[in-house]
Amino acid sequence: MEGKRKRKLSVAIITFNEEKNIGDCIRSVVSFADEIIVLDSLSTDKTKEIATSFPKVRFLEAPFPGHVEQKNKAISFCQNEWIFSLDADERADEVLQNSIQTFLETDEVHCDGYKIARLTFHLGRWIRYSGWYPQRRYRLFKKANASWIGENPHDFIELKPGSFGKVMKGNILHYSFTDxxxxxxxxxxxxxxxxxxxxxxxxxxxxxxxxxxxxxxxxxxxxxxxxxxxxxxxxxxxxxxxxxxxxxxxxxxxxxxxxxxxxxxxxxxxxxx
Structure with missing residues (x-):
């Protein structure tokens, strides 16, 4: 399928002591990612060991200045025009994986970013109300046309003025809390x-x-x-x-x-x- 691709994609993830999450996160994107940037803020667990076991991962380390700042630093290391940004406790569901694969194989893309819904699992169920869903935000975007902004730790991607966005099918699955x-x-x-x-x-x-x-x-x-x-x-x-x-x-x-x-x-x- 990769032979049909019209563009390459970087995935950007920031981590700190995410040994319980990082493996599943990477596995959900490894099929369509050309490179996976993991920017770690000096973890003391097995985050590095697990992340670097995936050949597509480029593992980098830096002190943590804040969520917005660290995520912008992570995308600055990405080498491709298009970036998909995830947190370590998030995964791309099957529908989203297929949507991204289709996007990579499409001849022309007439936008600068895609908003994607996030579905959170908490207290034994998927939360579909409470302001938690669909909570669509830009997560797939052109590197030159977007940046992380917001009040730490509540960050979000903003497209530059004049940029155009669309909505992509599928969900980012969010396993935010163990209990x-x-x-x-x-x-x-x-x-x-x-x-x-x-x-x-x-x-x-x-x-x-x-x-x-x-x-x-x-x-x-x-x-x-x-x-x-x-x-x-x-x-x-x-x-x-x-x-x-x-x-x-x-x-x-x-x-x-x-x-x-x-x-x-x-x-x-x-x-x-």
């Missing part, structure tokens, strides 16, 4: 990053926002984004999202009022170029 405890750990870490980033940009603590924003987030997820249709997991997601919002402002209070330098669970290399 609810893992979700709480992630919420604790990510809320620290958000508070630290916002404080550095000049935002300061607001008691009113600390009270109102978490309540608003719960109703947004559970009612307006139909979280109740996800059953009990939808309720847990809404409550966890509300808690996450509260933590961001509580940690902003620490930075602003208590003058701590950074939340204790942020890596020391975070923010370093």
């Amino acid at each position: 609810f405890s893992h979700q709480i750990t992630t919420i604790n870490q990510f809320s620290s990053i958000v508070a630290y980033t916002r404080y550095a940009k000049g935002e300061r603590f607001s008691l009113m926002k600390t009270i109102i924003k978490p309540l608003g987030k719960f109703f947004e997820i559970y009612l307006f984004k139909f979280g109740f249709l996800d059953g009990i997991p939808g309720l847990w997601i809404a409550l966890a999202s509300s808690f996450s919002t509260y933590l961001k402002y509580a940690k902003l209070y620490e930075l602003d009022q208590l003058k701590i330098q950074r939340p204790s669970n942020i890596r020391k290399d975070y923010g370093k170029k």
Whole structure:
């Protein structure tokens, strides 16, 4: 099938201690990738050993300055015009694999990027509401026409002005949390990053926002984004999202009022170029 290809594709993945995920992630893209860039932020587990067992992988290491910065660095190492970007806890499903293969064999492509839906598995089921699906974002794009932007750790691809995008069939399967405890750990870490980033940009603590924003987030997820249709997991997601919002402002209070330098669970290399 590769003899019919009209273009080559790089896959970009960033990692840190992803020995449980990286193998399945690479296996989901190895059939259509011409090269796989794995940019690792100094893992201490078997991530490197597993990743380098795949011949198409080029394994690179660099300190972690932030999600946006690291993902942009990863795509800068890609040698092909088109890039498919994945996190280590994501996989391309069979429909998406076929869609990408068709894209690679198409004579002419009249766009600069493709939005792809992401389907998350959490608390024993696929979450199809709660604002988690389809959550289409650009993931397949021309290197020269796109970059990662956003507020760390909530990053996303943006096409340059004048670029044109389409939607691609298939899903990115997201295995974000092993269980609810893992979700709480992630919420604790990510809320620290958000508070630290916002404080550095000049935002300061607001008691009113600390009270109102978490309540608003719960109703947004559970009612307006139909979280109740996800059953009990939808309720847990809404409550966890509300808690996450509260933590961001509580940690902003620490930075602003208590003058701590950074939340204790942020890596020391975070923010370093």
